[in-house]
Amino acid sequence: MDSDKLVQLLIDLVGTDKVSTAGSVIEEHSIDKWLVGHPPDVVVFAESTADVVAVMEFASQQEVAVTTRGAGAGYVGGAVPVKGGIVISVARMNAIREINTDDGVAIVEPGVITGDLQEAVRKQGWFYPPDPASLKECSIGGNVATNAGGPHCLKYGVTRHYILGLEVVLADGSVARLGGRCHKDKTGFDLIGMFVGSEGLLGIVTEITCRIIPHPPARAMLSASFQSFADAAAAVQAVLGGGFLPAALEISDKFTLNAARDHVGSGLIPEGQSHLLVEIDGQAESVNSEIRAVGSLLNDLGCLTLETAENEAGCEAIWEIRRAFSYSLRATGLTKLNEDIVVPRGKLVELVAFCEQLQQQCGMPIACFGHAGDGNIHVNIMVDGIDDPVVRVRSDEALDCLFREVIRLGGRISGEHGIGIAKKRWFDGAIDSGALDLHQRLKVALDPKDILNPGKFV
Ligand SMILES: Cc1cc2nc3c(=O)[nH]c(=O)nc-3n(C[C@H](O)[C@H](O)[C@H](O)COP(=O)(O)OP(=O)(O)OC[C@H]3O[C@@H](n4cnc5c(N)ncnc54)[C@H](O)[C@@H]3O)c2cc1C
Structure with a gap:
């Protein structure tokens, strides 16, 4: 169907004020936080379930592609309408x-x-x-x-x-x-x-x-630094093995820490090659005793520095260190390919050792930090000149190597962000063939005309 007719029919269905083809709107709805976009023909701002139903009945009859968009903060191009058609935004359904x-x-x-x-x-x-x-x-x-x-x-x-x-x-x-x-x-x-x-x-x-x-009424935090990533990863196992279940247990490597030192100042980032953040929450008395016990455990394990925060301001100051990591990596001026891979927790050290070797091999720095307790580490391949096709091929080769290793370690190529288009190339090889077949059968059963977010990984 030609674009003008499509727009007019949608206006007839849901009303003029919910349908847009304005250049800025099309541009905004072409892309999320990933690298590559594609424009839709039209954006519909649904305000109710009835609007969504009307659009889908119409799109199904006419076999028009529909891509749903929430806030467009995805990291894998999931909301990118790769086949054009309609983007249905649910941003106005915000009650x-x-x-x-x-x-x-x-x-x-x-x-x-x-x-x-x-x-x-x-x-x-x-x-x-x-x-x-x-x-x-x-x-x-x-x-x-x-x-x-x-x-x-x-x-x-x-x-x-x-x-x-x-x-x-x-x-x-x-x-x-x-x-x-x-x-x-x-x-x-x-x-x-x-x-x-x-x-x-x-x-x-x-x-x-x-x-x-x-909501847990109290929380406290520890910020500990270590001589090596392996020491910090051993501390993660010791904390959990010691019977503690922290609310958060976050780890970072030396490239990340150095980038943070350059960006926010070395005074704020503790010395050492790796950092561990531990948050304990619960009732005040148990938080007090647990935070002391975990602190002395980390001391016994030979941490280089240890800071304890027992009030809100102190906890927020420690979280600020963690929040600085992403911005510090961006401030290097390199493009950060943030891969949210996940491995069994016992494989963390092997994974980071592999990344150190990979950065020598591909000539691109690699920064690792993230949710150590879950084995969900953000591996950031830092690329200089991503728009250069030769560099792009090299970074894709580095990703190939990374994902192959993650799978070899028994891990998964996405722990949080999803597949979208960013990881589409690797999806088939990353899951069992029976599971892949089941994905395809479900898709055909629920969306036989392939109109919902087409061109993605299934
Ligand atoms: C700085 C930054 C930090 C991030 N940190 C994290 C993190 O710590 N953990 C994490 O998990 N992710 C993280 N992300 C990724 C992202 O924020 C999440 O994937 C988030 O869930 C996307 O929500 P969104 O509303 O922006 O979705 P969108 O980007 O709009 O869409 C994402 C996908 O969901 C689909 N979708 C959206 N709404 C609907 C709906 N109503 N019905 C059906 N399908 C829908 C879209 O079609 C698309 O496939 C981060 C992103 C950024 C930019």
Whole structure:
């Protein structure tokens, strides 16, 4: 269908103010936070489930591609409409419909910004734990579609563990309401699990019932530095093996620390070649005793420096060190290919040793930091001149080597960000052939005309 006709029919369906082809709107909806974009023909700003249903019924009849967009803060090109067609933005569906602490639920529209939900729940003394670093800009719908995680997922689990109910509009415009406000539910298949992480390929999420839990009243933190990455990784195992389950356990390597020293000043970043951040939360008395016990454990393990924070300001100052890492790597002026790979926790040292060897081989620096407790390390290949095709081939070769090694170690090519288009090339080789076939069969069953987010990994 020609573009003008498509736009007119959509205006007839949902109204002029919800449909745009303005240059700036098309540009904004062509790309997320990854490198490559593609323009849609038109953007529809849905304001209700009824709008989404109308667009999908129409798109299904006309066989027009539809790509859903939350906040566009994805790291893998998931919201990029590679086949053009319609981008359906749920950004205007941003109401928090209900927070009910008696039931331990929050019911939200998909465009709600994750940080806004956390704050609203926190005001009532409750907690929505999944905490992607992008939480001030990403949406809950996007988090559901990517099964987002973050530092606190070591203790609290990822987005999937906080989704009790979903309303989903399917490719043909039909609506399915899954789960509800009960914290346990074994009434049929785990269909919620099928949609969480489906990256907009199986349906469009239009309402989410989230599980919320009481907010721990106290927290304290440790910032420890070590002579080597291996020492810090050994400390991770010792903390967990010692019977402690920190709220967060974050590790960084020497390239990351040096970049942070250059960017924020060496006074703020402790000496040493590796850094460990430990957060303990819970009731004040147990936090006090646990933080001391973990601190003395780290001392016994020979950490070079150890700082303890027992109040909010001190904890935030330690988190600032962690938050500085990403910005410091960007400040190097190199392009950061951030690969959120995950390996079994016992393989962390092997992984980082491999990355040190890989950087010699490919001639590009590699920075590793992230969620040590989960084995989910962000491996950042730092590329100089990414627009140069020769450099691009070399960086792709480095990624080939990295992903091959991750798979050899029993790991996965994405722990958080998803596959999108960024990792499409590696997807088939990264999962079992039976699992790949199941992905394809599900896609065909739910979206036989391949109109939902086409051109991606299934
Ligand atoms: C600085 C930075 C830090 C980050 N840190 C983390 C991190 O710590 N942990 C982490 O997990 N991720 C992280 N990310 C990646 C990203 O923020 C997450 O993937 C996030 O969940 C994307 O949400 P979004 O609303 O921006 O989704 P979008 O980018 O808009 O979309 C992402 C995917 O979800 C689909 N989608 C969006 N909304 C819906 C919906 N309502 N129904 C169906 N499909 C939908 C899209 O089609 C697309 O495939 C980071 C990104 C940045 C830029």
